[in-house]
Amino acid sequence: MSTAMTKKERESYLSDLHVGILSIPEDGRGPLTAPVWYAYAPGGEIRFTTERSSRKGKLLVPGRRVSFMAQSETPPYKYVSVEGPVTLVETADLERDVRPLAHRYLGKETGDGYIESFRGMYERGETILVKIRPENWLTVDYAKLYGRA
Numbered sequence: 001m002s003t004a005m006t007k008k009e010r011e012s013y014l015s016d017l018h019v020g021i022l023s024i025p026e027d028g029r030g031p032l033t034a035p036v037w038y039a040y041a042p043g044g045e046i047r048f049t050t051e052r053s054s055r056k057g058k059l060l061v062p063g064r065r066v067s068f069m070a071q072s073e074t075p076p077y078k079y080v081s082v083e084g085p086v087t088l089v090e091t092a093d094l095e096r097d098v099r100p101l102a103h104r105y106l107g108k109e110t111g112d113g114y115i116e117s118f119r120g121m122y123e124r125g126e127t128i129l130v131k132i133r134p135e136n137w138l139t140v141d142y143a144k145l146y147g148r149a
Helices: 007-015 055-059 094-106 108-117 119-123
Strands: 020-024 032-036 046-051 065-071 078-091 127-132 136-141
Touching (some): 007 136, 046 055, 094 119, 108 119
Antiparallel strands (some): 046 127, 078 127
């Protein structure tokens, strides 16, 4: 029996709440791999924000191919891994891009507190919105072999 997810299963899983793992090639080094909060809607692009001046932010340029993964931490294990190009890098908008991610991961009250603690950084345009178009998918759902935990 195959452990691969169907298109609908993989897109649904990727749109659920997980911390994503982003890997970016870097000349002369191994790939930079870092966790990110992200959003994804089936059929769309992966969206996340990061600091423009960070090592990650400097490596993310349109056209660069990256890998991205979301996984479960408890059995039966699942993961979705995608590879594709960065399609957009632009200054993030606090209300359109940053606050929805903070609410998604921290809830409204704690998310708003998080936003306030970094408000100056967002208002100065130090945060970028990045989009990735998933082109190649690799998926595993061990529940297909072992059932639900």
